Amino acid sequence: MERRTIGAGALEVGAVGLGCMPMSWAYSGSRQRGDASLRAVHRALDAGSTLLDTADMYGPFTNELLVGRVLKERREDAFVSTKVGLLVGEQHVVANGRPGYVKRACDASLRRLQTDVIDLYQLHREDPEVPVEETWGAMAELVQAGKVRALGLCAVGARGGRRSGTRLHDATIGLLKRVQQVFPVSAVEAELSVWSPEALETLLPWCEARGVGLLAAMPLGNGFLTGTLTPGEGFEPDDVRARHPRFTAEMMAANQPIVVGLRRIAARHGTGVTAAQVALAWVLSQGRHVVPVPGTKQEHWATENAASAALRLTPQDLAEVAGLPGARGSWD
DSSP: EEEEEEETTTEEEEEEOOOOGGSSSOOGGGGHHHHHHHHHHHHHHHTOOOOEETTTTTTTHHHHHHHHHHHHHGGGGGGGEESSSSSEEOEEEEEEOOOHHHHHHHHHHHHHHHHEEEEEEEEOSSOSSSSSHHHHHHHHHHTTSSSSEEEEEEEETOOSSSSOOOOHHHHHHHHHHHHHSOOOOOOEEEEEEETTTTTGTTHHHHHHHHEEEEEEETTTGGGGTOOOTTTTTOOOTTSSGOOOOOOOOHHHHTTHHHHHHHHHHHHHHTTTTTTHHHHHHHHHHHHHTEEEEEOOHHHHHHHHHGGGOOOOOOOHHHHHHTTSSOOOOOOO
């Protein structure tokens, strides 16, 4: 697989990563199988998808434990990214950016991951009660202590302000400017896909100008862009899509032209090329520092996703994607 570099330290990873969250958090709990997930991680590594993206809150903790079982055997094959800064309660999630907590959480993640060093340690969310410079400073001390190689910021879930003209990632860029004064940012994780391209407006240019990697979260639109979901089929209550405004039966039907367009492009590239691979190839085409991190818990999807790194979209393909209708949600 093609390799890509992220951050000023030239960290090298496979062009397509693996999002491990669905293996133990947020998606269809009844379909989560530990052994199947382990096979998916091994298959991704075999295919060159070296970046494994997890977080201490996924589970909570069980996702890191699962990844740790693989790292115990194949640490040299993997680039591990995990996150800190969110605590999971019974019915809520709260931010904690206190320096002492960050350092304890890192030690706990190292134990669960069965490794001596975390390749990329991301701040999951800013704590509104703690200056972000203090949180980031504690994370920088972890780099200096040799427990972490590089730092990143997770901007998944970023929302624009209410004032007219405020763009989606303006607040994220403001935060990045502040922490960059304390210690270099190597990567930003943010949503980027055919139906959520907002990161291209300001966030990706900011990253490109500084050699910062962009880890594209949800590059398959929470599964919609694969074309394997049936409108009206419904989701389990613990599945995040059960409450997503783009996943009502009406909106899934309304957004089918996007999938149809991706399938049309896939057909031109030969038998076996899928809409999902076109969607990932589109993300890869957005810049040399962009690494899509599709999530899956199944071996065959990990195989298919990794193969997208070899797909090259033509100018005609890219023009067709640009001409696809925008995604609609239940607010439209």
